Amino acid sequence: MSKEIEDHRVLNPSENEPFSSVLDKHVSRRGVVQGGLGLAAMTMLGGFGLAGCRLDDDDDDNDRPEKRPLTLAFESIAGSLTDAVVVPPGYTAQVVVPWGTAILAGAGSFSDDLDITPDFQAASVGMQHDGMHNFALSDNSASRHLLLAMNNEYIDQGALWFPQGGATNSSDGARPADEVRTEINAHGVTIVELEKAQDGKWSHVEGSPYNKRYTSATPMKLSGPVAGSEYVRTKYSPDGTLTRGTNNNCANGYTPWGTYLTCEENWPAVFVKDEGRTIDDDRLGISAGRGRYGWETAAGDASEVDDEFARFNANPTGASGTEDYRNEPRTFGYIVEIDPYTNERAVKRTALGRFRHEGCWPGKLVAGQPVVFYSGHDSRNEYIYKFVSKEVWDPAYLNQPGKSLDRLAIGDRFMDEGTLYAARFDADGSGEWLPLTPDAVAPDGRTLAAALGLAADDLAGVIIHTADAADLMGATPMDRPEWGTVDPETGDVYMTCTNNSDRTEEGTAAEINNGNAIEDLGAGYASAPVNAANPRPDNGAGQVIRWREGSDATVFNWEVFVFGAAAADPDNLSGLTELNQFASPDGLWYDDRGDGNGILWIQTDNGYGPVTDYTNDQLLAVVPGNVEKSDGDAAVIGSANQVQLRRFAVGPNGCEVTGICATPDKTALFINIQHPGNWPSSDDATVETSGTVRPRASTVVIQREDGGEIGV
Secondary structure, eight states, X not given: OOGGGOOOOOOOOOOOOOHHHHHHHHHHTHXXXXXXXXXXXXXXXXTSOOTTSOTTOSSOGGGSOOOOOOOOOSOOOOOOOSSSOBOOTXXXXXXXXXXXXXXXXXXXXXXXXXXXXXXXXXXBOOSSEEEEEEEESOSTTTTTXXXXXXXXOOOOHHHHTTTTTSOTTSSSSOOOHHHHHHHHHHSEEEEEEEEEOTTSOEEEOTTOTTOEEEOTTSEEEEESTTTTSGGGOOSSOTTSOEEEOOOOEEXXXXXXXXXXXXXXXXXXXXXXXXXXXXXXXXXHTOBSSSOSSOGGGGTXXXXXXXXXXXXXXXXXXXXXXXXXXXTGGGGOSSEEEEOTTSOOOOEXXXXXXXXXXXXXXXXXXXXXXEEEEEEEBOSEEEOEEEEEEEEEOOGGGGOOTXXXXXXXXXXXHHHSSEEEEEEXXXXXXXXEEEEOSTTOBOTTSSBXXXXXXXXXXXXXXXXXXXXXXXHHHTOOOEEOEEEEEEOTTTOOEEEEEOXXXXXXXXXXXXXXXXXXXXXXXXXXXXXXXXXXXXXOTTBSSOEEEXXXXXXXXXXXXXXXXXXXXXXXXXTOTTOOOTTTOBOSEEEEEEEEEXXXXXXXEEEEOOOOXXXXXXXXXXXXXXXXXXXXXXTTOSSSSOTTTGGGSEEEEEOOTTOEEEEEEEOTTSSEEEEEEESOSSOOSSSBTTSOOOXXXXXXXXXXXXXXXXXXXXXX
């Protein structure tokens, strides 16, 4: 998530051992784990590897493709503190589809002094670019002609209302209806057709039939266990099958059948609820008093249609949920599936859980086995989740001769039924997936349904209370799990734990918010002790973790891949230098290059002073196949091999570097520059701004001058 809209509260009221203390134990006991505990750990993991040892210590080498040599062919660049994008020598960086770019015919043109209207924003690229994915338009030109699906996470009211100097009544009083409509239309998802010219320049196709916007007002379908239940029945949808909008979409995902997954993250703050609050309202952080942007204050305006503003006020006003919007927040917090090729209604896949989803990444795809998706809850001391489909994968689903592929129908098969799990990380380097089902038995001996006060078969209720369920099952609170990615050959899963400033030394008592008892609604930790997977107190630099699952899909083996740090930090556990020091890892992508090899790209959203004083947010690269953990090291990347981790690009002042994908031939790398302070001033992203411009989040295309593959 962007730190611009981060919710700094710790909403987890559980006493589960947090990852920081698990990780501290894990790091300090590596010598012990590699000794006497190894055999027991191997037995537990089905022979998948010694707990606490490098993940490639298994017996599956004969089943893997032979890896070709893959070496990064650029030198790590220096940090930068300028209003420009910096890339290595021999590379170019071009700005495409910045916020406000018209994508529907007749929308008009953006200018620095333009007053943005609701209609203009609905017909142009949304604000604050984030996660994205590219979709081919043809097999033979997929690297020159494609659809780009992109999240628009949130708004910068200063830039949006640039001519008037800010939003009207932004913090007090009633908001003007048209300003609220514009802000609603600036959120959501953008689908835009892009093409590459012979000279290597990229441009969008204005008026393309594929271009479309999904905003915080677009009607969407609910599917899965929660759809049609009493939990989501509203005045707008009395049968609980529809809702409006998707909001605060951060990271993303995609499916094997060619659809885009957008993920609702910091959505709770746009709703207001002062009366009739439920445990999930408090657990997820629904606002009290006033929403983040005060959208609910425009309710009652003479121009209001179908309660378009009233729906953000979740206070009960009628006799039941079908007479008001008390349940409107429960129609948010999901993975949303979009078919980028059609205008079919987007679908909220409730079976994958309800929380602040950072993203959603498919696991290794194997015929005859279930389809798996991973997701993180990006808040302090929250959890990592896995969804396993009930139905097993058959590539024949993609073969429908004589008719077009019904992609969302395939999504119905694989994303509406299955089992949702939360992760527990143990200090010996092992872990377990804990089922979040009504009949799952919690550590206290009760079924999960009974512990939540639900009917014995109420799966919808468990999903509505996903985070509460994970608390009760004993999942491990993490240091803000953000982006994940999967090596499609090995199935290794990587995930960033971006930071956590609310942790204490091992053995220090956790501080409880407001002095309330732990079981009180909305109490939660104000701080939490360290654990093996989150080993550092006041962890401002974060880390990237990696795990691999065994033949038993409910267990896994984990390790730290790299610790963020400043070069001069006394706890620089990965031995980083000035040329690759980083903090707050956020975006993450495994760039598969075939032959069992690839590049792991790491993006940052840094607020850690020792690193921010040296460089703006950045993009780093490493070939995982070229690094392995040495005995005694705390992470895979250590002092002996940290030179393999290299800084590839740096963003302009004030920005976050986020969102990443590449063309199939790997000759064009797309990244997003979110919330820049004073950029861009040119189509050439590397041109430093002189003077003052209206800042615009933008997609940047990085290419080699000689047209070759990026990075190698």
